[in-house]
Amino acid sequence: MAAEAAPCTKSSLREDLTCAICCDLFRDPVMLTCMHHFCKLCISRYWRGTQGPVTCPQCRKEFSSKHFQTNYLVAAMVEKVRATTSDTYVKNLEKQVKETLEDHRLKKEDLVNSVRRDKEKMNIIKRVGSDLEARVKGEYRALHQILLDEETCMLEQLRREQEEELEKAQRHLEAAEQALKELEENMEALQQCSAASGSVVLTELPHLRPCTQVDVTPDFDINAFSNKYVAPLGYIAWRRMLKSLKPGPSPLTFDTDTAHPNIHVSRDKTMAVECDVTNHPSHHSKRFLQCVNILAAQGFHSGRHYWEVDVGSSSKWDLGVASEAVDRHARIKLSPENGYWTLRLRKGNEYSAGTQPWTRLQLGSSPQRIGVFLDCDERKVSFYNSDDMSLLYAFTNGPRGKVFPFFSPCISDGRNKPHPIKLLHDLFIPLSA
Structure with a gap:
């Protein structure tokens, strides 16, 4: 909405600062007692040759004398609008929009890659966890019923650690997807602003949401995760089984x-x-x-x-x-x-x-x-x-x-x-x- 409101506001302001006589932005704007504004030269020409009372070109109110007052505030506003509608300003603004859009595109590409790596890492964690689970079960099948409690305990530990690793990856994935969503919303606003610039003069960037910062995807140490589960599990249990x-x-x-x-x-x-x-x-x-x-x-x-x-x-x-x-x-x-x-x-x-x-x-x-x-x-x-x-x-x-x-x-x-x-x-x- 902010991207659409800015051009409309600017268009309305330009109309308010346009002389009703010359239909151009005010030059040396002056104000009559009826509060209407005109170019100093335009109103002087309009009243030239008039004897006696004069009237306002807009509201037709009569005045006993040719009196007007210079409005410095309106003059300053006119100069600001004139400056922001120059070709150089518009081109710089359009360039800024394009550069910002490109910056967001690159950030989006980085986040897309981060999301892909997170998902790949989660698949690795799941695959390694699945392989380790199968290996643990294979070790304990050879130790008969006496080892059932030991096997259950070890598998629970494996699942818990796997879940912890997945939770870490999930948190990073959610942060990356949230940052990606925010970037896409900013890009949509920028694209709407860019599309509107063809018909409406831009004066400022649309309001952009601050994007969430996402840390680099943490590495998953497969060996550290795996070592205790590819250990000599039979000998660990054997210390509890005696002979x-x-x-x-x-x-x-x-x-x-x-x-x-x-x-x-x-x-x-x-x-x-x-x-x-x-x-x-x-x-x-x-x-x-x-x-x-x-x-x-x-x-x-x-x-x-x-x-x-x-x-x-x-x-x-x-x-x-x-x-x-x-x-x-x-x-x-x-x-x-x-x-x-x-x-x-x-x-x-x-x-x-x-x-x-x-x-x-x-x-x-x-x-x-x-x-x-x-x-x-x-x-x-x-x-x-x-x-x-x-x-x-x-x-x-x-x-x-x-x-x-x-x-x-x-x-x-x-x-x-x-x-x-x-x-x-x-x-x-x-x-x-």
């Missing part, structure tokens, strides 16, 4: 042929500790020579595997998995690029994932038992605090080919007694509530 889990964790033993000469391995090959005495000949091709490392005797190239390691109160260690082909005779940084997917501890409280560069981890407590989950088929390596099965870190671009569980008790500082690394076989300890 009901079949098959159980991988029963690892240390491979003494890979042990650095300064690593002592227990007779049952389940404990390794750094020592000053050389325990193994260094000529074996499988042996680590530069770093205090050791591998498990069991290697994996397919399937899903889980094992636990007791690191106790040691202030430094490395553990994870290593590719079969790693260089064992050189000092190499533990990173996926060099064939290692590891977690490490330094200085008693500095936990890091073996990425390049290191990824520092903020842990609420210091785990003494670490669970390692290897999914060869999906190339994932995950680390857990086995006390509560909380995820510590997950590599989502894991190894290809055959890998071996990897361990390093590290070199002790000489002030404290070296702490051993133990492979846990009897893991059936109830999980604390």
